[in-house]
Amino acid sequence: MARTNPAQFIQQVRxxxxKITWPTRREVVLTTVMVFIMATLTAIFFSLVDLSIRTGLNGIFGMF
Incomplete structure (x- = not known):
């Protein structure tokens, strides 16, 4: 295993x-908004699924 001295390591890290391409402020804001929208839509979807399953089970158990 080849060892590098600390100066070489710092130079390689720099x-x-x-080489990193950092996102612009607009890209970060847009991505953040999209994440919040998708999280909200997902929460609404699973709430509706939960409500329909609960209603269906209450209906089935209400018969007996």
Missing amino acids: GEVA
Whole structure:
């Protein structure tokens, strides 16, 4: 296993960090809004599924 000295390591890390493409502020805001919208839609969907299952089971158990 090849060992590098700390100076070389820091130089390599800086080189790799320079290759990173950071998102713009607009992209971050847009992505955040999309995540909140999808989380809300998912919560509504599962609430409706839960409500329909509960109603169906109450109907079935109400017969007996």
